[in-house]
Amino acid sequence: MGDILERLIAFNTISERSNKDLSAYVRDYLTAYDIPFEISEDPTGEKVAILATVGPMINDGVVLSGHTDVVPVTGQSWTSDPFLLRRDGDRFVGRGAVDMKGFCAAALAALPRLRERPLKRPLHLLLSYDEETSGIGSLSFIESFGRDLPRPSHAIIGEPTEMQVAIAHKGLVSYQTKVSGIAAHASRPADGVNAIDIANEAMTFLRCAATELQADRLKDARFDPSFTTVHVGWINGGTAANVVPSDCTFEWEVRSVPGVDDGLVNEKLDAWAAATLTALQPTVDISTTTTCMLPALSTDAKHAAVSTTLRLAKRDQPCTVPYATEAGHFQRAGIAAVVCGPGSVEQAHRPDEYIRLSELQRCGDFITQLGDSLCV
Template identity: 45%
Template sequence: MPDDYSRTLALLERLVAFDTESTKSNLPLIEAVEAHCRALGVPVHLAPNPDGSKAALFLTIGPQVDGGVLLSGHTDCVPVTGQSWSSDPFQLREDNGRLYGRGTCDMKGFDAIALAMIPAFQAADLRRPIHILLSYDEELTCLGPMDIIARFGVDLPRPGIAIVGEPTSLQVADSHKSVCTYRTTVHGVEAHSAKPQLGANAIAGACDLVVGLDRIGRQLESEPDRTGRFDPPYSTVHCGRIEGGTARNILARRCELSWEYRGLPQAELDVARRAFDTYAEQEVLPRLNRFNPGGRIETVTEVEVPGLRPEPGSAAEALALRVARSNATIAVAFATEAGRFQAAGIPTVVCGPGSIDQAHQPDEYIAVSELQSGIAFMHRLIDACR
């Protein structure tokens, strides 16, 4: 255990030192991980994004066959801009049993544990393979693992189950909401504010759309999940940004709003978008164009991340509960890549060290005890795969 922890700590220090904010390349980190794995005699497979600025990494330890357990983590992190840190966010700092640095909790701590355990995986004479996948863009789209997922069962082994190591304090989460983000642009017609009948006010149209989102939200509240596992216990919509206009005395030519939908796992991904489009077409557009027919409304889907649906008794749930030494699952409020694996037919749970309460915060940290518990989790996973 001390050697495992020392390796984990050294790897975490290296991973944190890479500024892998989602808007930046993760290639330096991936290249360092690739070199680490090759030094251990483990071949890796890379899947670059379309412009080659980022890549996902996949490896298998044990028999090169389908089945086994996939340990999935992401390499990107959220920005530190505007946050007040007590120390350099890209230099690991230990203080009073806590390891501070951007991504320590979300989720380079899990990545470091998985990579540090490779020698133990190699020495275990595994009957079931253990796979490791490091993705990119989880904080933006959750699309980072998709190219690797498409290769499962083609030129890469297809895992039997997936464990996504997002911070759950090593509790087994079998469910989370979806998240879908949209950008809507209202195009109006400029006119002098003294003559509103000559134009179409894009800001007024956008405000009407926000009112529509509120109506949709109230409808979603009336259809709650009654299991008591989610807070709030219903799907939600939210407008997070609205921007437009030229001057106080000009009817706005353009106004843009960004909004999101977070849906209960059993809800259809596009349920809010369909309701929004209907409201825009039937109620907002006629009012926008009541004087001038030049107005229009365009909505672009930025990302649709599926939720994670409970699969009671699944192979993933059974194994993770056994390895976590738990007898109950939880639901989490945040979205993850887990739904991507589940959509591909791979039973999936979320279970990793650290608390989500520390994620995305200034002075983000993971407790040393959580890393140690994560290492113990991996040793029990080895026993389950022998």
């Protein structure tokens, strides 16, 4: 398992980069063990998702799901090369060790053993891309389940939960809003249309939407905060104080509790933009694009997927996680999903990110027992 993790971490798969080399390694590995797989490429061919399967290609199997991309290391102070796995006692240190190449390595290491078992239902391993950015890298396979591929009974997303079983998280939708105004000399502001002013009004609109959602009765006490949040996190615009700015772009996000329409704030902003634009010149524009989409997760605690996973993970109670995962995509596609993976999210996205060997072994045991449960 350590060897596989070392190889996975050595591929610099920061989301903005291609994951083709990593996928070639995984494909060679699967081929060497005669494990069938399919691939799905993005339109550029630079990003590859893989679905490997052991057992019969029939319905009611289980999907293990992990992403192959990692967050950047820029600005972080690492004590060693982030892409060279370092062993420090029982810790494996490297970018992606916990989020989530550790899980991917544990699953890949288990597949050859499971290949030899008399599985009556399949175990699929889905390795996606772009989870840390757009969140869409798992979608093509998820949409194929029950259509071109067998329909699994449930999915287990191996994001770090210290092998607890999470059944709910908030959704995350991120947007980029671009305002195009008209440049002019600052001495004659009326000759132009100030893009920063319009962006400022749009952000005030979002601020009001956030306040309304905070007061909304649709709360979920399992989360802190218990309400849907809206937040602007980045802005860029203008060139100098003495120029009426023609452009301003800002990025914002909605983190929605399950049951809240995660696209509603954007719909309202669009309506506000349309009304605002009618009073302005035709060249002025306000446009918003979705940059990330991970739907909320809320799986019924009584669902068989939850009791089975709790038993295999040797846990009594399900929990929730504060971050968004690809589990929401599965649920939206009608496939029950839980989040259960090795290591702590406290380590994710940090310098000297690590996972403990004991956690990886626990995850390996969990997958082996999951395989056993598919033999009956």
